Amino acid sequence: MSGDRQPWRYGTRADVLLAAGTGLFVVLTTVVGTGDPVALRSVPVTGWLLMLVASGALAFRRRYPVVVAVVTLVASMVYYPAINPDGALLVTLIIALYTLAAAGRTVAAGVIGGLAIVGSAFGEYGTDASPLGDAGMFLLVSWLVAAVAIGAFMHSTRREREEALRRRATEERLRIARELHDVLGHNISLINVQAGAALHALSRDGADGPAAEALTAIKETSREALRELRGTLGVLRQVDEEAPTAPAPGLRRLPELAERSRAAGLAVDVSTDGDAPDLTSAVDLAAYRIVQEALTNVARHAGAGRVAVRIGYGRDDVTVDVSDDGRGAGARVDGGSGIAGMRSRAEALGGTLEAADRPEGGFRVTARLPYGAGA
Known part of the structure; x- marks a missing residue:
């Protein structure tokens, strides 16, 4: 859109709520154990800091999508090898990748997602830890790929919808332009012809003065208006092919505009x-x-x-x-x-x-x- 001031590009209160909700989910999945009875697990200070940074970054996901994706990637890559217990911090990266792709930055989303997959594969197969297993690795790759793919699909759908709206608006403007061409072109032509006839009659009778000057101004102004109208709208109608057309007026023609106003007494x-x-x-x-x-x-x-x-x-x-x-x-x-x-x-x-x-x-x-x- 003109100016790129699209709602998608700017963070909203919904993003703050998403960041808060995601942070709560990450904390609960990290702190609450699965035993019976349920026990709370201890998380080191570094883990709390990483959860806070990754979740809080989502509040700015639409304003700075690339930065947020990088922050969540780094937080995840630091958290999982170093912090125990594990949690669902990876969901922040998934949301960030979706946002990045949905904003039209599919390549950046693919690169960052690829780095996450490479890092996870190294931790899984390049060390003796193997925290995920084959099934977990498959799910991780699937989530990351799905986040990018769904985001790209949403971006494409939104673009198509905006294009359809612009196309309908353009068609409506063209319809109005055609109507204006028909109505204004006819009436301005009549004004020009009548002013020319009246001026000719005055000249034939030898009359001169303010009336002749006013008719001359009317004739010149109507001719200029008709020329601009044909230049702007004539192509739409494909009529009057022989009529002279002119490019759109600009500041270079201010002297002509000022002269017409002077002829009108200003x-x-x-x-x-x-x-x-x-x-x-x-x-x-x-x-x-x-x-x-x-x-x-x-x-x-x-x-x-x-x-x-x-x-x-x-x-x-x-x-x-x-x-x-x-x-x-x-x-x-x-x-x-x-x-x-x-x-x-x-x-x-x-x-x-x-x-x-x-x-x-x-x-x-x-x-x-x-x-x-x-x-």
Whole structure:
């Protein structure tokens, strides 16, 4: 998933409870004897420490799966040859291997599981102790292999489920995009044609002035909107093959955007700080759309006379700042849907967006988008 902020990757209270439950199970299987009557067995301090470390590590199994697997492996390899009585400490390694494989680290799980098998085989067949026997060795290998295999299967199943969800979401977006293409493409084309006809009529009659300038702005804006719409959605519909298409807009086209706003009567100043890096297409488009939406909000609601657009290229992110001298947040009568859309666009790329009144009057929108987003 975008950002890799998956619930699987982060420990939860459930992991703490699992660690506590596993620790209790390990302690009971180690301390409680099997005689009749049942007697408690004495465990040296080192054994208690190893049980505590191995069980406690499971609380971090999803945050640091490799480290937890190594810790439980080392604890087991130290415990069994050196500590008497035996217990079920090996279950901590089994859980850790399952977690590692379920997190998609199948190779690491296989290597660590293989080391556990080699160490157990050496203790069984390379010394005179032979604590497990052939049946015990077979069970040990089976448990370790099963832990890795089941974890890998769960990872594959989860990935397939996530892919299916993404595919359904994409299909729904495409369906909506097709509807938008049909509706908006038709209406914008009508606006463009009608504006052109009205402008032609004014020119034929020799009329000029604000009306002609407004019609020119409408014609140019509708043509640009139609071009972007076809460039974005035309491929989905495979229509209008002869119609000119354009790549997705980006910050390089801010001068055009500012000029259209000026034609609509809004004074727009554009400035840039820093050297522009090669932005990913997702970041470039998001930055452009945020400026576009902010200017639209100013034109619709703010009653502003001047807008300052500043693009700052920092070390890690690009900053988009749009400030106006209008009426402030109280003028946003749309309930903030435009701001919510801009914020969603920024957060989808791991960035942030703030929108608030300026102390000196007016309104300000500031977005920060990390360079690597959408790569």
